[in-house]
Amino acid sequence: MCEVVLPCEYNPKECPSPLPEKSRLFTKLLLYCWQREYDKRPYQQFQFKRLEFEERIGRKYHCVRDFRVIVNYLLRRHQLAVKFSGVNVSNWDAGLLKDFARSLIPVWYIELNMMRLPHEFFVMLRLNAKKMDVSQLNLEGTPLTNEDVRILREFLLVSPTLRLLNVSRCSLTQYNFAMIADGVHKSPGLRCLCADRLLGLSLSLDTEKITSVLSSLLMQNRLWSLSLQHCELTAQDMLPIAEYLGLPTSNFRRLRIGNNKIGPDGAMFLLRGIAIGKRLEVLDISCNSIGTHGGEWVSMYLSSCLKLNHLHLKYNDIQPEAINNILLTLKKCCWLQRLELYGNHFDSRSAVILRRLLDAQVMLHQEVDISYTYDESLQDYRVVPWR
Numbered sequence: 001m002c003e004v005v006l007p008c009e010y011n012p013k014e015c016p017s018p019l020p021e022k023s024r025l026f027t028k029l030l031l032y033c034w035q036r037e038y039d040k041r042p043y044q045q046f047q048f049k050r051l052e053f054e055e056r057i058g059r060k061y062h063c064v065r066d067f068r069v070i071v072n073y074l075l076r077r078h079q080l081a082v083k084f085s086g087v088n089v090s091n092w093d094a095g096l097l098k099d100f101a102r103s104l105i106p107v108w109y110i111e112l113n114m115m116r117l118p119h120e121f122f123v124m125l126r127l128n129a130k131k132m133d134v135s136q137l138n139l140e141g142t143p144l145t146n147e148d149v150r151i152l153r154e155f156l157l158v159s160p161t162l163r164l165l166n167v168s169r170c171s172l173t174q175y176n177f178a179m180i181a182d183g184v185h186k187s188p189g190l191r192c193l194c195a196d197r198l199l200g201l202s203l204s205l206d207t208e209k210i211t212s213v214l215s216s217l218l219m220q221n222r223l224w225s226l227s228l229q230h231c232e233l234t235a236q237d238m239l240p241i242a243e244y245l246g247l248p249t250s251n252f253r254r255l256r257i258g259n260n261k262i263g264p265d266g267a268m269f270l271l272r273g274i275a276i277g278k279r280l281e282v283l284d285i286s287c288n289s290i291g292t293h294g295g296e297w298v299s300m301y302l303s304s305c306l307k308l309n310h311l312h313l314k315y316n317d318i319q320p321e322a323i324n325n326i327l328l329t330l331k332k333c334c335w336l337q338r339l340e341l342y343g344n345h346f347d348s349r350s351a352v353i354l355r356r357l358l359d360a361q362v363m364l365h366q367e368v369d370i371s372y373t374y375d376e377s378l379q380d381y382r383v384v385p386w387r
Contacts, residue, residue, distance in 0.1 A: 026057060026066045031073050046079045050086035063090040071096060074103035081109035091118035101125055105132050114141035122151040129158040136164040140194075149176040156183030156190060163189055168196035168227070174206050181213045185220055192225035192254075205232045215240035225254040229284075233257060235266035242273030245280060254282040258312065264294030271297055275304035284312040286340065295322025295344075302329045309336055314369070315343030320350050327353045334362050340369045342385050351381035 024030075034056075039045040048070060050061050067089065074082065082104060091097055101124035104110055125132075144152065144167065156162065167180060177198055184190050198205060210231065217223070218240065226241075238257075244250055255270075262270075267290040274280045290298075295318035302308070313326075323344055330336065334357075351372040357363050358371070365371060371386035 024057060026053075026062075026069050028069055028073050031069060043077070044080040045083075046074065046081065047083040048085070048087065050088075061087070063088050064093055064096065067100075068093075068096055071099045071103055075099060078106045080107065081111070082107045083109075083111040083113075084115055085111075085113045086115065088116040089118060089121060091120050094120070097121055098124055101128055104128075104134070108133055109136045109138075110134050111136075111138040111140075112142055113138065117142060117148075119145065119147050119151070122148050122155070126151050126155045126158070129155050130160065132159065133161055134159065135161055136166075137162060138164075138166040139170055140166050140168045141170070143171045144176075146176050149179050153179050153183035156180075156187040160188055162187065164192040164194075164225075165190060166194040168194045168229075171199060172197075173199045173201050174209055175201075177210065178213050181217045184223070185217050191223060193223060194225075194227040194256075196227055196229040196231070198228075198231045207231070207233050207237050211237040211240055215244075218244040222251065224251045226252070227254075227256040229256055229258045229260070231257075231260060233260040233262060233266075235261075235263050235269065238262055238266040238269040242269040245270065245273035246276035248277070250277050250279055252277075252280055255280060256282070256284040258284045258286040258288065260288050262288045262290065264290050264297060266290070267294035268297040268301075271301035271305065274308060275301040278304070278306050280305065281307050282310040283308060284310075286312045286314040286316065286343075288316060290316045290318065292317075292319040292322045294318070295326060298322075299325035299329050302326065303331075306335065310338040311336060312338075312340045313344065314340050318344040320345050320347040323350050324353055327357065330357060330362055334367075336363070336367065338367055339363070342369045346370070346383035348378070348380045348382060351383045354383060355381060 035043055035046060038047050053066075054061055067087070089097070089100070097118070097120055101121060104125070105128055149172070152167075156165070165180075165184065172180065172195060177195065180195065184193050198210065200206065210228075210233075214228075218226075241255070241257075245252055245255075260266075262285065266288065267285060270283065270285065274283065288294075290313075294316065295313070298311075298313065299322065302311075318341075323341060323346060326341070327350065330339075354368075354370065355372045358365060358368075365386060369386055370383050372381050373384050374380075375382045
């Protein structure tokens with residue numbers, strides 16, 4: 001969609017540009033050449049970013065003329081993955097919108113990030129749901145209205161192949177999130193849900209309402225991945241999740257709740273549930289202010305979390321004594337494949353313990369986000385970041 005009211009009145013040859021000699025028409029051949037740069041044979045991983053397009057072609061993106069070239073390309077060359085970023089789609093040409101929805105039928109992975117999609121697109125997506133092969137649908141950063149959410153729920157109920165849904169930062173509120181959760185609950189095959197950055201609109205976010213919805217959602221014993229970052233969740237909100245993690249029938253594998261407010265008690269609830277259930281593989285509780293007390297709970301239960309191989313504890317204000325206890329918990333052979341501790345507090349003893357772990361190859365450098373160095377001014381070892 002252009003910067004003016006639709007429909008766009010635009011002639012590419014007359015588009016003002018600081019470098020008019022570089023401005024050119026957008027053709028299917030040009031698009032094909034670009035995809036050969038982005039992808040490898042058999043050229044079935046399509047991607048289009050509006051900012052890159054405008055930079056390379058030297059003019060503004062046109063929401064009808066340029067988009068028609070893209071849709072024609074997708075119709076002629078079936079793709080396994082389609083990734084759009086920052087593209088605005090107009091509802092002025094219903095035929096173009098219908099062709100776009102039809103071009104997505106054979107696609108396995110659909111990513112529509114930071115886009116402006118008309119409501120008619122979701123209606124057409126719903127009409128094609130039974131014929132689509134989509135397994136992962138990523139709408140991160142694309143605003144969704146209440147009507148869009150309602151149609152998306154119906155899509156979840158009908159789609160037989162969908163396994164992952166990402167509606168993070170889609171302007172979902174504590175009211176229409178229940179509609180998404182209901183669609184996830186009744187979906188025949190959905191296993192992964194990402195719903196970061198829920199909004200409270202004019203009120204503060206009611207996390208108790210979200211937790212109540214989640215408790216009903218989790219007990220279906222189908223989800224194996226959940227992401228609820230930037231949702232203002234508290235320690236009490238972790239109780240139903242921890243209870244589910246401790247069930248012998250739990251299928252949970254990945255839990256990401258970074259940038260919330262769970263504190264040390266929330267960390268204790270989660271780690272205790274993981275130690276009982278022994279099924280979770282990925283836990284992200286970064287930026288949750290769990291502090292030293294929470295770090296002690298982590299060190300206490302970490303040895304019992306036998307399948308946990310990714311643990312993220314960045315920026316939690318954990319003091320050196322708790323960090324040292326966490327590092328001392330790691331034994332050979334360490335089951336952790338990734339440990340992130342950067343953003344906490346360390347002392348010389350932390351560096352010495354880390355040096356011993358790395359030199360003995362209990363952990364490898366690529367498995368932890370910190371390392372050690374010898375500081376001449378301190379005449380001792382200290383911890384440094386490792387990227």
